Amino acid sequence: MAVTTSPERDIVATPMQRATREALYAGAIALGLFVLFIGLRTDQNISNELILVQRWWLLAVVVVLTMAGRFLYVAYGQPFLANQKIVDVATGLLPQSMAARFFRLPYFIAAVVTVAVLVFLAGSLDGLLGPGLAGYARFLRALATIYALASVMFYFRTFIHAHFSALGITALALYPIIVVLVLAVYGGSVAAGFQGSLKWVDNYGIQILIYVMLAWGLNIVVGLAGLLDLGYVAFYAVGAYAYALLGTQYGLSFWILLPAAGAMAAFWGVLLGFPVLRLRGDYLAIVTLAFGEIIRLVLINWREVTNGSAGISGIPKVTFFGLMSFNVSDPNYIAKVLDIATSSAYYKIFLYYLILGLCLLTAFVTIRLRRMPVGRAWEALREDEIACRSLGINTTTTKLTAFATGAMFGGFAGSFFAARQGFVSPESFIFLESAIILAIVVLGGMGSLVGIAVAAMVMIGGTEVLRELDFLKQVFGPDFTPELYRMLLFGMAMVIVMLWKPRGFVGSREPTAFLKERRAVSGSFTKEGHG
């Protein structure tokens, strides 16, 4: 019998032809998608009429960029990826050979030299290169620093992997000290070190750790008990307002109000828990979403108590366990007691250690609870509610404890937030916050503390880094504000992580029961989107 063959289109077409064709398709799609979004813009003219601004040049740039990107990807990227087997199918990671080629000693040395030279020239960069190029130089410095650090981590990867938690906690504990030391050497004086550390300790350190704590708290509800909560920020708000109101009205100390705020948030968690006990999945998500909005609307409208959208200001600072204060006017101000120079950095560094302590408390409690009957019941509840009941587990109390425990940590984080800001308003507790916290939990890998911490660092740290990218203003014009694009970054990160690692950064789940030795359960047995 004769074998019939039909000419295959893709075999006939050379990669170049295919790439051209795909680029044209991509261009057409981009044109269709963006003609209204980018090509036209509605605006108001001087007499307040709505006018259409045409931005064809911008549309053209976007379409051409899309086409070029698609062309390069199909013509060079795809064959390269196919040759390299660049992505390990099982782990979604770069294979060892790829990483070894990326992190090479000569590159590492070059990166270190670049950083050293640019740091040495830091003061005179503007003068040497002009403000435009200096921005690029600073960006290059940041890239080289990241590359150098990544190389170091790559060389010591087995050691880091083996001692990840201990190394992480040590690094976090030493972080403010290192920042102050480096900046002190760099700026030439201790005072400059403290002053410069403000941004690094506050914007990066404290900000990220607040989200780590919130995400770890939500992880108890979503990751362990499997109850999708879209209104977690409500408990954060309860904690923040509990401290703000009781602190300003009754002058109670933070150390009394921290547990009180936690208890109050837990109480609200139980209150929310009761009506939603019968609900699961989508229905539960809707009710919790509504709950979050209710709390926010109450905060806005109950003006007599909450001062409405104007918020509450003048929230007292945390004291150093009552021994020292961080108010310059107080007689026991820390700088007077310790006889050192006045600086606002002490308070920030103290807050950093405080939130670090709260985070570690959250992690400790979560780890311990997972090994206890109630924690195991949470995980079993996530798997099969009917089976749980038939094993004699009271699912009502199990759900309520999950809600209450998660809410309590939200409340702790909230009261810390109020103390740090000195000001709270309903604007801080919008739905977007809940969504960000949930995104961190999902990206990190539900149930995995380490994964969630890494996700928080990347997502929150990443948005902070956007503020640093001043040189982009030279590319896109002075109106360009990179931090407005943080949601784009979030979206991109989620798409990439969900494509490559659909179970989150850390998809494996540590079992809690052993006969003799512990063995991690491979991530490939984990259902997608679950711990």
Added chain:
Amino acid sequence: MMAGTTLLDIKGVQTYYGNIRALNGVDVTVKQGEIVALIGANGAGKSTLMMTIFGAPRARAGTITFAGTDITQLPTHEIARMRIAQSPEGRRIFPRMTVMENLQMGASLDDLKHYDEDVEKVFTLFPRLKERIAQRGGTLSGGEQQMLSIGRALMARPKLLLLDEPSLGLAPLIVKQIFDAIRELNRTQGLTVFLVEQNAFGALKLATRGYVMVNGNVTMSGTGKELLADPDVRAAYLEGGHH
């Protein structure tokens, strides 16, 4: 409790799904130390009776008494705490938890007091589970999942074990292993078993006594041997060869 005393007494139980009556006043008795089999066709109401004992769905009429206590209105978890354990239909093991963790969940009722001892017992009964100890429940084969489901139920040290279709979807060799294990449990530990099965031949051979259920009614009862010999039972459930 002495052998021969009534452990589970179901009297006139009616269960509804909405307005549809699934059980029409069922009477079943399980005595201490017995293996009782309930056989019937698909949709006869066997699993409904099993679930009704556990209070989900709740009986709308009639009483269910366990060891002298009326459990008709108790919440499901309270019923389980009376030491009635169940291997439910479809096994319902925890798929993302390991074999060990599944067994540990079963022991929650017992406060893990006899945990090590009971784990060993389960592994003696089902050596296959020991080989799969660190594996996730969801990655086990059907037969292993059934073993795990029974093992998990045994971890609660039950006075009465309810088994819903333990042979469902399993190869004949595995079915034999599981039935052997049930017989073994009954013989050596005096465990009382109430078993729902479509595999009538196997179930009646195993059982001390049996009930036949048709359309929500118990139509026949007797010892396992009597039912096996009964021409009506043979015609309805056994013709077409031994399963």
